[in-house]
Amino acid sequence: VFAEEPKLIAAAQALNEFPPAHLPEIAFAGRSNVGKSSLINALSRRTHVTRVSDKPGETQSINFYGIGPRLSLVDLPGYGFAYAADEKRESWSQLVEEYLQTRKSLKRVMLLIDARLQLKASDLDVIDMLERNRVRYQIVLTKADMVSTKDLARRATAAQQEVDRRSSHVSPLVMVSSQTGAGVLKLRAALSGLAVR
Numbered sequence: 001v002f003a004e005e006p007k008l009i010a011a012a013q014a015l016n017e018f019p020p021a022h023l024p025e026i027a028f029a030g031r032s033n034v035g036k037s038s039l040i041n042a043l044s045r046r047t048h049v050t051r052v053s054d055k056p057g058e059t060q061s062i063n064f065y066g067i068g069p070r071l072s073l074v075d076l077p078g079y080g081f082a083y084a085a086d087e088k089r090e091s092w093s094q095l096v097e098e099y100l101q102t103r104k105s106l107k108r109v110m111l112l113i114d115a116r117l118q119l120k121a122s123d124l125d126v127i128d129m130l131e132r133n134r135v136r137y138q139i140v141l142t143k144a145d146m147v148s149t150k151d152l153a154r155r156a157t158a159a160q161q162e163v164d165r166r167s168s169h170v171s172p173l174v175m176v177s178s179q180t181g182a183g184v185l186k187l188r189a190a191l192s193g194l195a196v197r
Protein backbone atom coordinates (compact mmCIF):
# COMPACT_ATOMS: atom_id res chain seq x y z
CA VAL A 1 0.00 0.00 0.00
CA PHE A 2 2.80 2.41 0.90
CA ALA A 3 5.00 1.45 -2.04
CA GLU A 4 4.31 4.55 -4.11
CA GLU A 5 5.51 8.06 -3.55
CA PRO A 6 2.77 10.27 -2.17
CA LYS A 7 1.39 12.76 -4.62
CA LEU A 8 -0.27 15.94 -3.43
CA ILE A 9 -3.75 15.79 -4.95
CA ALA A 10 -5.22 18.89 -3.35
CA ALA A 11 -4.46 21.54 -0.77
CA ALA A 12 -8.01 22.45 0.11
CA GLN A 13 -8.99 25.59 1.97
CA ALA A 14 -12.72 25.08 1.56
CA LEU A 15 -15.22 22.26 1.28
CA ASN A 16 -15.64 22.74 -2.46
CA GLU A 17 -11.90 22.17 -2.95
CA PHE A 18 -11.91 18.65 -1.49
CA PRO A 19 -11.04 16.10 -4.18
CA PRO A 20 -13.46 13.27 -5.06
CA ALA A 21 -13.64 10.67 -2.29
CA HIS A 22 -12.76 7.57 -4.31
CA LEU A 23 -10.39 5.81 -1.92
CA PRO A 24 -10.34 4.99 1.78
CA GLU A 25 -8.69 7.84 3.62
CA ILE A 26 -6.61 8.11 6.79
CA ALA A 27 -6.30 11.60 8.26
CA PHE A 28 -3.52 12.82 10.54
CA ALA A 29 -4.15 15.50 13.16
CA GLY A 30 -2.05 17.00 15.90
CA ARG A 31 -0.66 20.13 17.45
CA SER A 32 1.90 21.97 15.39
CA ASN A 33 5.35 20.49 15.78
CA VAL A 34 4.02 17.14 17.06
CA GLY A 35 5.92 15.33 14.30
CA LYS A 36 3.08 14.91 11.82
CA SER A 37 5.00 15.54 8.61
CA SER A 38 7.88 13.41 9.86
CA LEU A 39 5.49 10.53 10.48
CA ILE A 40 3.77 10.84 7.11
CA ASN A 41 7.20 10.82 5.49
CA ALA A 42 8.32 7.80 7.54
CA LEU A 43 5.16 5.88 6.69
CA SER A 44 5.53 6.57 3.01
CA ARG A 45 9.27 5.84 2.96
CA ARG A 46 10.06 9.30 1.79
CA THR A 47 12.46 11.80 3.11
CA HIS A 48 10.46 14.72 1.90
CA VAL A 49 6.79 15.13 1.14
CA THR A 50 5.77 18.44 -0.38
CA ARG A 51 5.22 20.61 2.59
CA VAL A 52 2.47 23.17 2.78
CA SER A 53 3.18 25.25 5.83
CA ASP A 54 0.78 25.57 8.73
CA LYS A 55 2.74 28.18 10.61
CA PRO A 56 0.76 31.06 12.08
CA GLY A 57 -0.15 33.77 9.66
CA GLU A 58 0.11 31.44 6.69
CA THR A 59 -2.83 29.87 4.97
CA GLN A 60 -4.04 26.60 6.42
CA SER A 61 -5.15 23.83 4.15
CA ILE A 62 -6.17 20.20 4.30
CA ASN A 63 -3.65 18.35 2.15
CA PHE A 64 -4.79 15.23 0.33
CA TYR A 65 -2.10 12.77 -0.76
CA GLY A 66 -2.53 9.83 -3.08
CA ILE A 67 -0.13 7.01 -2.25
CA GLY A 68 -1.31 4.55 -4.86
CA PRO A 69 -4.57 2.99 -5.99
CA ARG A 70 -5.70 1.72 -2.59
CA LEU A 71 -5.38 4.43 0.04
CA SER A 72 -5.14 8.19 0.52
CA LEU A 73 -3.52 10.10 3.36
CA VAL A 74 -4.82 13.42 4.58
CA ASP A 75 -2.70 15.93 6.44
CA LEU A 76 -4.97 18.10 8.58
CA PRO A 77 -3.54 21.50 9.50
CA GLY A 78 -1.67 21.63 12.80
CA TYR A 79 -3.40 23.32 15.71
CA GLY A 80 -2.67 24.60 19.18
CA PHE A 81 -0.59 27.71 18.70
CA ALA A 82 -0.94 29.47 22.05
CA TYR A 83 -0.60 32.74 20.21
CA ALA A 84 -3.01 32.00 17.37
CA ALA A 85 -5.79 34.51 16.97
CA ASP A 86 -9.33 33.37 17.75
CA GLU A 87 -10.16 33.98 14.14
CA LYS A 88 -7.53 31.49 13.06
CA ARG A 89 -8.72 28.89 15.56
CA GLU A 90 -12.23 29.30 14.24
CA SER A 91 -11.25 28.86 10.64
CA TRP A 92 -9.28 25.71 11.62
CA SER A 93 -12.30 24.25 13.41
CA GLN A 94 -14.71 25.10 10.67
CA LEU A 95 -12.70 23.57 7.84
CA VAL A 96 -11.75 20.45 9.80
CA GLU A 97 -15.27 19.91 11.09
CA GLU A 98 -16.67 20.22 7.56
CA TYR A 99 -14.17 17.59 6.50
CA LEU A 100 -15.08 15.24 9.37
CA GLN A 101 -18.80 15.73 8.82
CA THR A 102 -18.87 15.19 5.10
CA ARG A 103 -16.04 12.86 4.19
CA LYS A 104 -17.59 9.47 3.47
CA SER A 105 -14.24 7.88 2.61
CA LEU A 106 -12.64 8.77 5.97
CA LYS A 107 -11.72 5.54 7.73
CA ARG A 108 -9.81 6.82 10.71
CA VAL A 109 -8.17 9.88 12.21
CA MET A 110 -4.74 9.37 13.71
CA LEU A 111 -4.46 11.89 16.54
CA LEU A 112 -0.81 12.57 17.22
CA ILE A 113 0.36 13.46 20.72
CA ASP A 114 3.97 14.20 21.66
CA ALA A 115 5.01 11.36 24.00
CA ARG A 116 6.72 13.89 26.27
CA LEU A 117 3.52 15.90 26.82
CA GLN A 118 0.10 15.43 28.35
CA LEU A 119 -3.05 15.83 26.30
CA LYS A 120 -3.63 19.57 26.09
CA ALA A 121 -6.91 21.46 26.04
CA SER A 122 -6.63 21.81 22.27
CA ASP A 123 -6.21 18.02 21.90
CA LEU A 124 -9.28 17.46 24.05
CA ASP A 125 -11.23 19.92 21.88
CA VAL A 126 -10.30 17.87 18.83
CA ILE A 127 -11.32 14.65 20.60
CA ASP A 128 -14.69 16.25 21.36
CA MET A 129 -15.02 17.16 17.69
CA LEU A 130 -14.22 13.57 16.65
CA GLU A 131 -16.72 12.21 19.17
CA ARG A 132 -19.42 14.64 18.06
CA ASN A 133 -18.98 13.52 14.47
CA ARG A 134 -18.66 9.83 15.37
CA VAL A 135 -15.34 9.49 13.64
CA ARG A 136 -13.19 6.51 14.55
CA TYR A 137 -9.78 7.61 15.76
CA GLN A 138 -6.61 6.40 17.34
CA ILE A 139 -3.98 8.10 19.49
CA VAL A 140 -0.40 7.99 18.22
CA LEU A 141 2.31 8.94 20.69
CA THR A 142 5.10 10.51 18.62
CA LYS A 143 8.81 11.03 19.34
CA ALA A 144 8.83 7.84 21.44
CA ASP A 145 12.65 7.94 21.29
CA MET A 146 12.58 11.02 23.52
CA VAL A 147 11.31 9.24 26.64
CA SER A 148 12.50 6.16 28.53
CA THR A 149 10.72 2.86 27.96
CA LYS A 150 9.30 2.95 31.46
CA ASP A 151 8.03 6.51 31.11
CA LEU A 152 6.58 5.70 27.72
CA ALA A 153 4.48 2.84 29.09
CA ARG A 154 3.22 5.05 31.92
CA ARG A 155 2.34 7.92 29.59
CA ALA A 156 0.64 5.59 27.12
CA THR A 157 -1.59 4.19 29.86
CA ALA A 158 -2.46 7.68 31.11
CA ALA A 159 -3.33 8.95 27.62
CA GLN A 160 -5.41 5.88 26.80
CA GLN A 161 -7.33 6.20 30.07
CA GLU A 162 -8.03 9.83 29.38
CA VAL A 163 -9.54 9.14 25.97
CA ASP A 164 -11.39 6.01 27.10
CA ARG A 165 -13.20 8.19 29.61
CA ARG A 166 -14.82 10.23 26.89
CA SER A 167 -14.84 7.88 23.98
CA SER A 168 -16.46 4.98 22.26
CA HIS A 169 -14.75 5.34 18.88
CA VAL A 170 -11.14 5.05 19.85
CA SER A 171 -8.80 2.25 18.75
CA PRO A 172 -5.86 1.17 20.93
CA LEU A 173 -3.05 3.68 21.17
CA VAL A 174 0.19 3.19 19.25
CA MET A 175 3.68 4.60 19.83
CA VAL A 176 6.10 5.61 17.11
CA SER A 177 9.40 7.29 16.47
CA SER A 178 9.97 8.68 13.02
CA GLN A 179 13.57 9.17 14.05
CA THR A 180 14.39 5.53 14.89
CA GLY A 181 11.55 3.95 12.92
CA ALA A 182 10.18 2.25 16.04
CA GLY A 183 6.51 1.37 15.60
CA VAL A 184 6.41 2.61 12.01
CA LEU A 185 6.21 -0.84 10.38
CA LYS A 186 3.45 -1.85 12.73
CA LEU A 187 1.50 1.32 12.06
CA ARG A 188 1.98 0.93 8.33
CA ALA A 189 0.60 -2.60 8.55
CA ALA A 190 -2.41 -1.44 10.58
CA LEU A 191 -3.22 1.33 8.10
CA SER A 192 -2.77 -1.02 5.16
CA GLY A 193 -5.58 -3.07 6.70
CA LEU A 194 -7.91 -0.12 6.03
CA ALA A 195 -6.98 0.11 2.34
CA VAL A 196 -8.91 -1.29 -0.61
CA ARG A 197 -8.22 -5.04 -0.76
Ligand code: GDP
Pocket residue numbers: 030031032033034035036037038039078142143144145146176177178179180
Ligand atom coordinates in the same frame (compact mmCIF):
# COMPACT_ATOMS: atom_id res chain seq x y z
P1 GDP B 1 4.74 18.86 12.38
O1 GDP B 1 4.71 20.33 12.60
O2 GDP B 1 3.76 18.16 13.26
O3 GDP B 1 4.60 18.44 10.96
O4 GDP B 1 6.16 18.36 12.93
P2 GDP B 1 7.48 17.95 12.15
O5 GDP B 1 7.36 16.60 11.53
O6 GDP B 1 7.89 19.07 11.28
O7 GDP B 1 8.49 17.78 13.39
C1 GDP B 1 8.69 18.81 14.33
C2 GDP B 1 10.06 18.64 14.98
O8 GDP B 1 10.11 17.42 15.72
C3 GDP B 1 11.19 18.55 13.97
O9 GDP B 1 12.29 19.22 14.50
C4 GDP B 1 11.46 17.07 13.86
O10 GDP B 1 12.79 16.77 13.50
C5 GDP B 1 11.15 16.59 15.25
N1 GDP B 1 10.69 15.18 15.24
C6 GDP B 1 9.68 14.67 14.49
N2 GDP B 1 9.53 13.35 14.74
C7 GDP B 1 10.45 13.01 15.66
C8 GDP B 1 10.80 11.78 16.33
O11 GDP B 1 10.21 10.70 16.13
N3 GDP B 1 11.81 11.84 17.23
C9 GDP B 1 12.48 12.99 17.50
N4 GDP B 1 13.44 12.94 18.41
N5 GDP B 1 12.20 14.16 16.89
C10 GDP B 1 11.20 14.18 15.99
